[in-house]
Amino acid sequence: MPRKKVKEKGPKIGPLSGYLRSQYIKCGRANCHCRADVGHGPYSYRIVRVSGQRRKQYVRKADLSTVRARIDAQRRQSAAVRQMNQEALDDWRELKAQLRQLDQLLNPAGR
Numbered sequence: 001m002p003r004k005k006v007k008e009k010g011p012k013i014g015p016l017s018g019y020l021r022s023q024y025i026k027c028g029r030a031n032c033h034c035r036a037d038v039g040h041g042p043y044s045y046r047i048v049r050v051s052g053q054r055r056k057q058y059v060r061k062a063d064l065s066t067v068r069a070r071i072d073a074q075r076r077q078s079a080a081v082r083q084m085n086q087e088a089l090d091d092w093r094e095l096k097a098q099l100r101q102l103d104q105l106l107n108p109a110g111r
C-alpha cells in the first residue's frame with residue numbers, strides 16, 4: 001500500500017481568534033462621492049485583542065470565507081475547552097462531597 005503523505009496543519013487552516021467586522025471607509029479626497037454617501041466598501045476586518053489592545057486587520061475578500069471558518073473553529077474549540085473545564089470542576093466537587101461523607105463515616109465524632 002502506498003504511503004500517503006500526511007499534510008501538516010499549517011497556520012492557514014488553524015483556528016483563529018477574534019471576530020469579523022465590516023466597515024465603510026471615507027478616503028478623504030475632497031471631490032470623492034464617499035464624502036456624501038456611506039463610503040467605500042464594505043471592507044472586512046478581523047478584530048483581535050493583542051495584550052489588551054484591540055487590533056484591526058484587513059481581510060481580503062478572497063480570504064474572507066477561510067478566515068470566517070478559522071474563527072468559527074476557534075469558537076468551537078473554546079466552547080469545547082470551557083465544557084471540559086466545567087465537567088472537570090463538577091467531577092471535582094462531587095469527589096470533594098464524597099470525601100466529606102467518607103470522612104464523617106470514619107470520624108463520626110468530628111474529632
Ligand SMILES: [Zn+2]
Nearest residue numbers: 027028032034
Ligand atoms: Zn472616497
